[in-house]
Amino acid sequence: MEHTRDRATELEDAVRGRLATHLHDGPIQRLTAVALTLDLFVMRLDGGDVAGAREYAEQARRDLGTEMASLRALMTELRSPVLGEGSR
Secondary structure, three states: OOOHHHHHHHHHHHHHHHHHHHHHHHHHHHHHHHHHHHHHHHHHHOOHHHHHHHHHHHHHHHHHHHHHHHHHHHHHHHHHHHHHOOOO
């Protein structure tokens, strides 16, 4: 029984590690890019380039929308089918 529990803990740790890597290499990197886009937005706005600032703001909005959709898809993948059935 203890061997089974140890193996389950090992598997859980491996899954958590893969998830952490996935979040770092995906959403965290893309959100960092959005933050940089917002920095460019502020620089353009401070420089009086309203049209340029608007372009960066629109890009940030698109990128955030894409990332939100990606995170929703990831949440759906992670949701246990058994838990999903119980919440209906």
